[in-house]
Amino acid sequence: MNVVLVDASVVVTALLTENLKVENHFKGLLKKAESENLRLISSKLLNLEVANALRFGINDDEKCLKVWKDFVSLPIKTYILTKGQLGLAIKTSYSYGTTVYDTSYHILAKAQGATFLTCDEDYYDRAKNLGDIELIG
């Protein structure tokens, strides 16, 4: 079964921009995950980053909370990185000049045999040589 890992940039771009390519792609992944034709995964960091992006991307707290409630019902399975995986994220972030936050998604994707899907062009440009990463946007 295919495994795809998404970061917060995919979720928030699909929701808060007019970018139909990202919206349709993400929606397609969610539908496949719902019908169990795909494992759609992420790091636990996803929840925190999406929450922060909603907090600073939506002016109205009531609207923000409604979005949050529906976000947490999406079929995305989240994982906590092990201490060893975080160690590798630190090492890799030095090698590629990236943050541990962004790199942790990539390391988890590698560990889970997933393709890391991101809208973060800056991270993609720096770390694409690590492989198993796809830029969408």
Add this chain to the structure above:
Amino acid sequence: MSYQRVTVSLPRNVYEDLLALFGKGKISSVVAEAVEEKVLEKKLAPKDPIEAFFAHKKNLQKLTHRQIMAAIRKGRM
């Protein structure tokens, strides 16, 4: 209203807070009220969570890619 007696396990700190804030005699009614609310929430949850999530789009202000990345990272450092 009829009642069903059940055994539940709570984290010790939650139990101690319940005792301190509501008193021993109120534990059942507080727990029942909280569970009732959770059950109702579940009953009212959208049938299609994916469509429900994307339905918010029409009510939300659109951001640029730069604004989105800034919103995700705000406060990290």
